[in-house]
Amino acid sequence: xxxxxxxxxxxxxxxxxxxxxxxxxxxxxxxxxxxxxxxxxxxxxxxxxxxxxxxxxxxxxxxxxxxxxxxxxxxxxxxxxxxxxxxxxxxxxxxxxxxxxxxxxxxxxxxxxxxxxxxxxxxxxxxxxxxxxxxxxxxxxxxxxxxxxxxxxxxxxxxxxxxxxxxxxxxxxxxxxxxxxxxxxxxxxxxxxxxxxxxxxxxxxxxxxxxxxxxxxxxxxxxxxxxxxxxxxxxxxxxxxxxxxxxxxxxxxxxxxxxxxxxxxxxxxxxxxxxxxxxxxxxxxxxxxxxxxxxxxxxxxxxxxxxxxxxxxxxxxxxxxxxxxxxxxxxxxxxxxxxxxxxxxxxxxxxxxxxxxxxxxxxxxxxxxxxxxxxxxxxxxxxx
Numbered sequence: 005x006x007x008x009x010x011x012x013x014x015x016x017x018x019x020x021x022x023x024x025x026x027x028x029x030x031x032x033x034x035x036x037x038x039x040x041x042x043x044x045x046x047x048x049x050x051x052x053x054x055x056x057x058x059x060x061x062x063x064x065x066x067x068x069x070x071x072x073x074x075x076x077x078x079x080x081x082x083x084x085x086x087x088x089x090x091x092x093x094x095x096x097x098x099x100x101x102x103x104x105x106x107x108x109x110x111x112x113x114x115x116x117x118x119x120x121x122x123x124x125x126x127x128x129x130x131x132x133x134x135x136x137x138x139x140x141x142x143x144x145x146x147x148x149x150x151x152x153x154x155x156x157x158x159x160x161x162x163x164x165x166x167x168x169x170x171x172x173x174x175x176x177x178x179x180x181x182x183x184x185x186x187x188x189x190x191x192x193x194x195x196x197x198x199x200x201x202x203x204x205x206x207x208x209x210x211x212x213x214x215x216x217x218x219x220x221x222x223x224x225x226x227x228x229x230x231x232x233x234x235x236x237x238x239x240x241x242x243x244x245x246x247x248x249x250x251x252x253x254x255x256x257x258x259x260x261x262x263x264x265x266x267x268x269x270x271x272x273x274x275x276x277x278x279x280x281x282x283x284x285x286x287x288x289x290x291x292x293x294x295x296x297x298x299x300x301x302x303x304x305x306x307x308x309x310x311x312x313x314x315x316x317x318x319x320x321x322x323x324x325x326x327x328x329x330x331x332x333x334x335x336x337x338x339x340x341x342x343x344x345x346x347x348x349x350x351x352x353x354x355x356x357x358x359x360x361x362x363x364x365x366x367x368x369x370x371x372x373x374x375x376x377x378x379x380x381x382x383x384x385x386x387x388x
Contacts, residue, residue, distance in 0.1 A: 005294075045306035057292075069215065083200035084300075087321025091209070094167055100205040104373040106145030109204050111195055112152075113138055113211040114278075115186065133325060136183065137278055139199060140206070142370045148333045151340045151370065152282070154275045155198070157183035159346055160355050164200045166193035171247050181355070191313060201358070202367040208315050208327070216311030220285075223300075223307035226250045227288050229259065229281060238265035251351035256281065272343065272356070279341040286336035340365070342376070347384040 092099075114137030123133025140156045159182040166174050169190040185194050195206050212220075221227055230248045232269040242258035242265070251259055260278045267273030292300065309321070318324050345362035365380035 033200070039343060041058070044258065044330075048274075053088060069180070081322045082305050082309050085306070085312060086319055086321070086324070088315040088316045089190075089192050089204075089209075090316040091192055091195055091237075094190075095196045097200075097269055099196075100203050100323065100371075103207045103371050104145055107373045108143040108147070108207050109370070110143070111138070111198055111206050111209040112141055113191060113209065114187070115213040121259055138182065138183070138194070138198075139279075139282070140202070140204070140370075142204075143334060144330065144373050146333075148335075149338050149340075150334045151334065151342065151376065152279065153366070154343050155182055155201075156271055156275060156344065156346055156374050157181065157269045158351055158355050160357050161185075161201060163189075163193070164196055166196055168193070178332075195315075200386060202371070204367060206317050206373045210318065211313040212308075213311040214257060216308065218257050219307035220304065221251070222253035223255045223303045224285075224288050226252050227256055227281065233266075235259075235262060236265040239241050239263075239348050241265040241360045270358050272346070272383075275343050279343075283336055283341065284384065285337055288335060300383060343383055345380065345383040359384050 031203055120385065138151045138157065139156070142151045144150075144151070160179045163174075163177045163180050163181050163185050165176045166185075166189045167189070168174055174189050174193070182197070185197050191209060191211055193211050196206075199206055228248060228250050231244055234246050235242055235244040241262045244259075260281050261274070262277060263271060263274045267275060289304070290354050305321070309324075315323070317326055345359040345366065346356035347359040349357050362380050362382060365377055367373075369376040369380065
């Protein structure tokens with residue numbers, strides 16, 4: 005019996021099936037192995053388990069490393085999309101004081117640059133760039149609501165002394181169109197001009213051009229708007245019947261730039277369309293709950309950060325994300341949209357001037373984080 009038992013042990017140690025391989029990696033450790041393997045084959049089973057565990061750990065490590073690498077690539081890619089401007093350096097120290105520390109004032113610019121990809125979207129033969137859309141968004145302390153004040157692009161204003169993008173000083177100029185400031189001196193001068201007009205410290209600015217706007221709408225799968233009267237499509241614009249429409253990026257761009265085919269054909273009438281679309285866009289983002297869908301969130305972030313310029317305070321993906329998170333309590337449905345009160349210019353009826361005392365009353369209320377009086381919202385030039 006002893007001899008037979010010894011023979012059985014010897015057979016078991018020599019068997020590739022029992023030992024996990026004939027190269028000895030999974031079998032007996034040799035004569036000095038005190039743990040040994042008995043006839044039941046328990047030792048080889050433990051060895052196979054350890055080997056499988058090692059494989060699983062290696063695979064998990066690889067997945068983690070690949071995931072971290074992909075995450076870093078995505079962050080670097082999105083971060084690299086953003087251009088930024090140091091407002092304090094570009095404007096200098098002569099800026100309005102911050103009256104209510106907890107409030108935020110953000111200047112939102114829509115640039116009509118035809119450079120690069122933008123040239124394919126709308127009249128590529130037009131040179132230069134202008135601030136096609138300008139809204140000062142005031143978020144009161146507590147950040148539960150917001151007010152957006154649109155500044156008509158045809159408003160005649162006094163441009164303050166500014167430095168252009170090359171650092172050259174430009175002398176002040178009177179009776180220039182508001183949207184020309186961007187083309188002559190860049191976004192920092194637009195910020196300075198708005199601060200001079202309003203006496204309000206602009207905390208941040210965000211500029212999106214044609215291509216970025218179109219990409220953001222397409223990434224959302226479109227935006228829904230409702231018209232109470234038809235849009236005629238005059239001068240190559242968008243033609244729509246009265247009612248509800250789902251617009252893709254290209255049609256959305258035509259919608260916000262429509263002027264002659266809607267209302268009285270003025271820039272003031274177009275402002276109403278732009279404000280309506282902004283509310284619809286913000287509502288679409290909120291309704292789709294992008295934060296709960298990482299794939300969609302990345303797609304939106306990629307589209308939104310392309311062709312994006314901000315102040316240096318928002319010039320990184322982290323800073324933008326933190327700011328967006330702080331604005332989470334603002335509901336688009338409660339946002340108030342106002343046009344800066346203007347009147348028709350007496351010299352050139354195709355231009356408008358800032359209406360007083362309405363404008364001063366409006367700016368004072370926003371500056372001090374107070375309710376805007378009803379009279380301050382009334383504009384002599386309506387452009388309906």
